[in-house]
Amino acid sequence: MTKKKNNVVEKEEVVIKFVGDSGDGMQLIGTIFSDAAAILGNDIATFPDYPAEIRAPHNTIAGVSGFQVHLGKIKIHTPGDLCDVLVAMNPASLKANLKWAKPGANIIVDADVFEDKANEKAGYKTNPLTDGSLSDYNLIAAPVSSMTKDSLAAMNIDPKTADKSKNMFALGIINYLFNRTLDHTFKYFEVKFKKKPAFININKTVLQAGYNFAETLEAIKTTFSISSAKIEKGKYRNITGNMATAWGLLAASERSGRPLFLGSYPITPATEILIELAKWKSLGAKVFQAEDEIAGICSAIGASFTGSLAITTTSGPGLSLKSEAIGLAVMTELPLVIVNVQRGGPSTGLPTKSEQSDLMQALFGRNGEAPVIVIAASTSVNCFYYAYEAAKLAMEHMTPVILLTEGCLGFGSELFKIPKVADLPAINPPIAEANDKNYKPYFRNEKTLVRKWALPGTEGLRHRLGGLEKENITGNVSSDPINHQLMTNLRAEKIEKVADFLPNQEILGEKEGDLLVIGWGSTHGAIYSAVDELQKQGMKISQTHFNYILPFPKNTAKIFKGFKKIVVCELNAGQLVNYLRMKFPQYQFMQYNKVQGLPFVVSELKDKFNQILKEK
Amino acid sequence: MEENLTVERSRVPLTKEDFVSDQMVKWCPGCGSHAILSSVANVFPKIGYKKENFCVVSGIGCSSRFPYYVNTYGFHGIHGRANAIATGVKISNPHLSVWVATGDGDSLAIGGNHFIHIIRRNVDLNILLFNNQIYGLTKGQYSPTTPMGSITKSSPQGTIDHPFNPGELVLGAQGTFFARVVDNNIKMMTDVMFEAARHDGTSVIEILENCVIFADKTHEMITSKDLRDDHQLHLKNGEPMLFGKNKEKGIQLSESGLKVVKLGDNGITEKDILVHDQYSQDPGIHLMLAKMQPPAFPVALGVIRSAMYPTYDDMVEAQITNAKKSSPIKTVDDLLNSGETWEIN
Numbered sequence: 007m008t009k010k011k012n013n014v015v016e017k018e019e020v021v022i023k024f025v026g027d028s029g030d031g032m033q034l035i036g037t038i039f040s041d042a043a044a045i046l047g048n049d050i051a052t053f054p055d056y057p058a059e060i061r062a063p064h065n066t067i068a069g070v071s072g073f074q075v076h077l078g079k080i081k082i083h084t085p086g087d088l089c090d091v092l093v094a095m096n097p098a099s100l101k102a103n104l105k106w107a108k109p110g111a112n113i114i115v116d117a118d119v120f121e122d123k124a125n126e127k128a129g130y131k132t133n134p135l136t137d138g139s140l141s142d143y144n145l146i147a148a149p150v151s152s153m154t155k156d157s158l159a160a161m162n163i164d165p166k167t168a169d170k171s172k173n174m175f176a177l178g179i180i181n182y183l184f185n186r187t188l189d190h191t192f193k194y195f196e197v198k199f200k201k202k203p204a205f206i207n208i209n210k211t212v213l214q215a216g217y218n219f220a221e222t223l224e225a226i227k228t229t230f231s232i233s234s235a236k237i238e239k240g241k242y243r244n245i246t247g248n249m250a251t252a253w254g255l256l257a258a259s260e261r262s263g264r265p266l267f268l269g270s271y272p273i274t275p276a277t278e279i280l281i282e283l284a285k286w287k288s289l290g291a292k293v294f295q296a297e298d299e300i301a302g303i304c305s306a307i308g309a310s311f312t313g314s315l316a317i318t319t320t321s322g323p324g325l326s327l328k329s330e331a332i333g334l335a336v337m338t339e340l341p342l343v344i345v346n347v348q349r350g351g352p353s354t355g356l357p358t359k360s361e362q363s364d365l366m367q368a369l370f371g372r373n374g375e376a377p378v379i380v381i382a383a384s385t386s387v388n389c390f391y392y393a394y395e396a397a398k399l400a401m402e403h404m405t406p407v408i409l410l411t412e413g414c415l416g417f418g419s420e421l422f423k424i425p426k427v428a429d430l431p432a433i434n435p436p437i438a439e440a441n442d443k444n445y446k447p448y449f450r451n452e453k454t455l456v457r458k459w460a461l462p463g464t465e466g467l468r469h470r471l472g473g474l475e476k477e478n479i480t481g482n483v484s485s486d487p488i489n490h491q492l493m494t495n496l497r498a499e500k501i502e503k504v505a506d507f508l509p510n511q512e513i514l515g516e517k518e519g520d521l522l523v524i525g526w527g528s529t530h531g532a533i534y535s536a537v538d539e540l541q542k543q544g545m546k547i548s549q550t551h552f553n554y555i556l557p558f559p560k561n562t563a564k565i566f567k568g569f570k571k572i573v574v575c576e577l578n579a580g581q582l583v584n585y586l587r588m589k590f591p592q593y594q595f596m597q598y599n600k601v602q603g604l605p606f607v608v609s610e611l612k613d614k615f616n617q618i619l620k621e622k
Numbered sequence: 623m624e625e626n627l628t629v630e631r632s633r634v635p636l637t638k639e640d641f642v643s644d645q646m647v648k649w650c651p652g653c654g655s656h657a658i659l660s661s662v663a664n665v666f667p668k669i670g671y672k673k674e675n676f677c678v679v680s681g682i683g684c685s686s687r688f689p690y691y692v693n694t695y696g697f698h699g700i701h702g703r704a705n706a707i708a709t710g711v712k713i714s715n716p717h718l719s720v721w722v723a724t725g726d727g728d729s730l731a732i733g734g735n736h737f738i739h740i741i742r743r744n745v746d747l748n749i750l751l752f753n754n755q756i757y758g759l760t761k762g763q764y765s766p767t768t769p770m771g772s773i774t775k776s777s778p779q780g781t782i783d784h785p786f787n788p789g790e791l792v793l794g795a796q797g798t799f800f801a802r803v804v805d806n807n808i809k810m811m812t813d814v815m816f817e818a819a820r821h822d823g824t825s826v827i828e829i830l831e832n833c834v835i836f837a838d839k840t841h842e843m844i845t846s847k848d849l850r851d852d853h854q855l856h857l858k859n860g861e862p863m864l865f866g867k868n869k870e871k872g873i874q875l876s877e878s879g880l881k882v883v884k885l886g887d888n889g890i891t892e893k894d895i896l897v898h899d900q901y902s903q904d905p906g907i908h909l910m911l912a913k914m915q916p917p918a919f920p921v922a923l924g925v926i927r928s929a930m931y932p933t934y935d936d937m938v939e940a941q942i943t944n945a946k947k948s949s950p951i952k953t954v955d956d957l958l959n960s961g962e963t964w965e966i967n
Binding site for chain 2: 041044045047237238239240241242243244253256257260265267269286287288289290292294296297298300301304305306307308309310311312313314316330331333334338424425426427461462463464465466467468469470471472473474482483
């Protein structure tokens, strides 16, 4: 075999999707490739997509695990719609994902595993590699399994280990296809397998073999290069949304001087926050893995009473279990951060898929009149800033705050410009001073209506809190009707007054026009891309994306005024839109919704916006 | 351990009055809870901690109004969750002396899960389990400790639930401290509370309490004047387990388990009577004692088990202390800049 010369095509952006059986290591090679791309200066966004089962039956559609990365020399806003390169390690993963490949995409498959039995199990009647069904694509059928084995033949490796490293062969091919050096990946092996040096060698060998093999492949006539993106100067790292959430909370603890307490119970897709915080005992984080969701939040309430920055993390079903306790935190007016990494519902629903269907639950899912602050992150990176903000608002306003993120944000990763903790806004919890003769549990700051935080152990401030209605100021138990009305009003006004401390809602685009597109949460990137493209085509379309939902920023109604039509796009059956209809009945809101456990794709949004713009 | 986790002691002597709150006590006249409140107010000054360092946590039910009536930091939670809330209080601030007031409904039904897990973890706090064998605040439904066959509002034909024996549950969950008292013996209740406070770990005190309205005389077999000498065994560590009006009866350990014997019968002397060892690591005999029921046996009262075991909160602090010493990540800035980072110019 001889090396050949290829065309090198410069690309602005590219989407690569790695798919295979859930044990094939697709998440791993996806992550390694993305990290390397980021270090080489590309902007990136990633989207892991995997089944709820740890190892579903081999070679079935149910067991397909995927990892998508979008990288470019331009600013990247989403993990991408359709892919330019699809790496499919078995027939089932090809079957499930071909619909996400662009016409003409490079399809890299492990030709060794496309046997009759496996093809049939995946639902193919004939071999897709030879029946002509892939003629619209550039098929790169590489004998990945056998070449992996061959490459390790000299090393006397057991067959199981050899088979497990075939993902690295595929990664070698991809690195060749994108003219990437293997240095970064070699370094990664050296760190990762420090304690198992044999694996460094195995992985390096297979990776290099894949790369070398690609060099000889006739099917690869063109390779690609993607130059560095124009990215703001600074120090960077990659970060997933769940990690960013954990770190934002740690930063808030350090900045406020309040020790961090997490009471949590494992639940997909929120568990990584618990895992991450459990690592940082050196920063004083007290992480309590409770016996259930309820104990998670109740222990956090106990810790909040005692003066910790108290947090509980969960996903939809867990939020349901915590409802009663959130009401307790509302009644006792204690700071508490509740992170809900949303997933598909109802009930167990789609644990590993993303959805925005817990908004109404966050806003209203409690007994009684129980207002809390509700905010939502919209990118993996800004999970850091909104987690920080959630903690700041909770402590400064003495209230529970529900932070909504989503599975795709939690698992997805992006480039993170590393901030300095000292540059983050100060956090000033209203802690009562020892022996304050005027201390009363429900005596409030006139401007904010916030009561003071009196910590057990402090001299002269002994008091009792609880779930029973309390008399204003004294905090004594009271069932007086007038007092209950007063306290209900005060609790609501306290939350409304938080709007005085929020930044204005921003418009992306002109302040007036034909169509305003509203979204919240993870849909920011897809909506941004769609609106941006239509703006470039001369349409009078703008975007506003909500991160603060309860309360809304003060200028919200003003923004709506400038537009002939408004459409609200959400990955649910219409929750923000109905809340907006309730809060702003003077405006008409159209809606566009999808509940498939999948993000919006840019093209469907563009189609919808075009249609609305055309309608009279 | 580097950090001193003991609770700060009061510099001035305190009295019962220091712990009486200004709130009107709203339990029924004759309710056993009055005696429990009185015992707590008696024992807190004796324990000697600063009054600001006591924290009383409760769930829901008659028992759970308790925090309002003690002048300490207090938290009245939601149904069943007292033990979960208290766990957070203690982990967050291990310098507090934490007391949980809870009932047989609160801790053994709706909060059963938290009850067994707090015991399993051995969080250093004290649980006062008011066991009146009934739901009082909801007006008379059966609870997980209501005797089988009892007629209550929700069991007009008699209960068909097998009741829990709280002692069995505590020891089954690897409890390190279990004591049982009756509400009409304030002296014993105060002594046992003092021992509970000194025990490092989760101390459970089951208080057999009378509900005058919905389960009056439910513990009559144990507490009535006629029967109490024969149906109460007052345990004292290191002393033989004797009972009866003239201490003429005792507990013997036989091959088939515990049995009641009479001194003098078949040449039995005090030497043949089982001696109480509350500190034994092995809970075998403690479990047999906890399970004794009249009429065949007397009910064991006093401290049944008090075994040394590391506490959860101590271990939390130890892990943090060690991590602070050994980890290179000392600040969040260190963390943000750890791992793979790169400059873009």
